[in-house]
Amino acid sequence: MVKPVTLNEKEYLIGVDLGGTNLRVAAISMDGKVLDNIKKSTNLSRGYSDVVDRIRSLINSITRKKSLPPTAVGLAAPGAINTAEMVITSSPNFPEWEKAPLADDVGRGFSFPVYLENDANAAALGESWIGVAKEWNTFAMFTLGTGVGGGIILNGDCWRGPDGMAAEFGHLTIHPNGRLCGCGNSGCLETTASASGVAIRGKELLGKYFLDNQGVAKDEISAELVTNLAKKGNADAKSILDDAGTDLGIAMAHIVLSLGVTKFVIGGGMASAFYLMRSSMRNSALSNSYTLTPKRLKIVEAGLGNEAGVIGAAHTAMIQANKT
Amino acid sequence: MVKPVTLNEKEYLIGVDLGGTNLRVAAISMDGKVLDNIKKSTNLSRGYSDVVDRIRSLINSITRKKSLPPTAVGLAAPGAINTAEMVITSSPNFPEWEKAPLADDVGRGFSFPVYLENDANAAALGESWIGVAKEWNTFAMFTLGTGVGGGIILNGDCWRGPDGMAAEFGHLTIHPNGRLCGCGNSGCLETTASASGVAIRGKELLGKYFLDNQGVAKDEISAELVTNLAKKGNADAKSILDDAGTDLGIAMAHIVLSLGVTKFVIGGGMASAFYLMRSSMRNSALSNSYTLTPKRLKIVEAGLGNEAGVIGAAHTAMIQANKT
Numbered sequence: 001m002v003k004p005v006t007l008n009e010k011e012y013l014i015g016v017d018l019g020g021t022n023l024r025v026a027a028i029s030m031d032g033k034v035l036d037n038i039k040k041s042t043n044l045s046r047g048y049s050d051v052v053d054r055i056r057s058l059i060n061s062i063t064r065k066k067s068l069p070p071t072a073v074g075l076a077a078p079g080a081i082n083t084a085e086m087v088i089t090s091s092p093n094f095p096e097w098e099k100a101p102l103a104d105d106v107g108r109g110f111s112f113p114v115y116l117e118n119d120a121n122a123a124a125l126g127e128s129w130i131g132v133a134k135e136w137n138t139f140a141m142f143t144l145g146t147g148v149g150g151g152i153i154l155n156g157d158c159w160r161g162p163d164g165m166a167a168e169f170g171h172l173t174i175h176p177n178g179r180l181c182g183c184g185n186s187g188c189l190e191t192t193a194s195a196s197g198v199a200i201r202g203k204e205l206l207g208k209y210f211l212d213n214q215g216v217a218k219d220e221i222s223a224e225l226v227t228n229l230a231k232k233g234n235a236d237a238k239s240i241l242d243d244a245g246t247d248l249g250i251a252m253a254h255i256v257l258s259l260g261v262t263k264f265v266i267g268g269g270m271a272s273a274f275y276l277m278r279s280s281m282r283n284s285a286l287s288n289s290y291t292l293t294p295k296r297l298k299i300v301e302a303g304l305g306n307e308a309g310v311i312g313a314a315h316t317a318m319i320q321a322n323k324t
Numbered sequence: 325m326v327k328p329v330t331l332n333e334k335e336y337l338i339g340v341d342l343g344g345t346n347l348r349v350a351a352i353s354m355d356g357k358v359l360d361n362i363k364k365s366t367n368l369s370r371g372y373s374d375v376v377d378r379i380r381s382l383i384n385s386i387t388r389k390k391s392l393p394p395t396a397v398g399l400a401a402p403g404a405i406n407t408a409e410m411v412i413t414s415s416p417n418f419p420e421w422e423k424a425p426l427a428d429d430v431g432r433g434f435s436f437p438v439y440l441e442n443d444a445n446a447a448a449l450g451e452s453w454i455g456v457a458k459e460w461n462t463f464a465m466f467t468l469g470t471g472v473g474g475g476i477i478l479n480g481d482c483w484r485g486p487d488g489m490a491a492e493f494g495h496l497t498i499h500p501n502g503r504l505c506g507c508g509n510s511g512c513l514e515t516t517a518s519a520s521g522v523a524i525r526g527k528e529l530l531g532k533y534f535l536d537n538q539g540v541a542k543d544e545i546s547a548e549l550v551t552n553l554a555k556k557g558n559a560d561a562k563s564i565l566d567d568a569g570t571d572l573g574i575a576m577a578h579i580v581l582s583l584g585v586t587k588f589v590i591g592g593g594m595a596s597a598f599y600l601m602r603s604s605m606r607n608s609a610l611s612n613s614y615t616l617t618p619k620r621l622k623i624v625e626a627g628l629g630n631e632a633g634v635i636g637a638a639h640t641a642m643i644q645a646n647k648t
Binding site: 296 | 404414461462474476478483484485486487488489490491492493495496497498499500507508509574577578579580581582583584585586611612613614615620
């Protein structure tokens, strides 16, 4: 019997998802399937060079198992990315990484090209490639994690803006006199609709409840705990997620009115609360944008989950490699 | 002596600017010069057919003086325009015009094509053609008139959104619990930064001042009066325009964060207050978008004044005629 050509012997891509907590590296087939997947702790505290070395070593451990080098590697990282120069130009969560030539440093000595992309853009590209948005030509993505990221796909292409700084949805001012945000502004979307924002509000509203009833220390109250409590019907927890949804809806209305985009994908860790936020999101998007109708407004939960980053990074690499 | 070829014998375009108050029709040279210009009252109250007839008759009175028909006619009208079907799909100020095939009705029987464009998009296209934005590839325009309109130019093309509803900046929610807007939402940009919004605030804050000192009835207080008073140093008038600038800056910050666009043109009647709003606009744009730096933020006053509409409409017609 003739041995069939195995996946290892085919062309493939590598996607790297560099998050604040986890570093994921995966081999991805040319049609978007995850072939091999490694997850490690990012350990940002060890510094830039250490993270670069670990990414390179994880890429090596994947390519060693293959008979071919990857067609290209895509790195998804938080912050504003200059895709022409392949550097992170601004990254509130990774300040010491600013201006670092991350793609060059990771790619040094490799025979294959390495491309850099903003993580939320990568997630949007992933969803448009093989996820929930594959039938959509134009949409926006919110990634609800530690912060709130965004990606915009216009006519099938990722719109990054003239300086790679587009789709910073997390810092849209929703409440002009609201809570102080890490960026220095007040009332940014991130203060209420990110996992950190939900956790902070959880500590305020639910701290007593947890201490009294569940033996959970106030400091341990996370967005996940708030979500679980809301699923069980706790009114305070539900109101926190309702408010997050309302603020996401206002941000969507801004995007509807500015860009005319009416289709949205919600991803990131907080997407587990999607169905708890959906109704307030829709209501507030509709009431804050007169051009919008219920029929035109589409809001769906991301389909790629934790793999969105590596798949999107691989897709970015495929697109960039085809351009050059 | 050989008679030189006169402008009348050359190719030209016709631009029509259909405003709530004025109807302007102009012959425009292929390099954007106004050759002939007619201004009439729009008289919307006489109904759709009457306005269509008057536009046709003004086009005729221009073409009669020429030896050639125009290459194309562009109509700039308020509201959301479906540029594929050339109809106004939504127009809060002209509700009875919705779904009317305005370009077809104006063009009936003419030998030249007639195209329809949103008035603020037309103004942005005009500024990018021969105005203050001719060196800019990507920018956004605010037209501050009775309402607040918007236009977005991305990589040299007008971005209209999938349904022609992009750049409705006037209805961005700036104050979630603010004044009721004509669109049904509260706290829209238009409630503070349009000529109507400034006039309403003027009546509230300055009514007594005018009655006491100037013999002006409260009802006659207009944005122009507020602007003139602010120019003379009146603190209340200055605060109204300061607030308008602050809210425009928040809207700019939304556009910076969503689209990555950092260059803005301010046009429309209220642009006469540009230098009174400029400082608060800049400050609030900068403080509401962490990605923005003073160097990257450009805000300029429109260069085409009252001719922006006809010039932009002509430019739209030229672009569309070249596409077909």
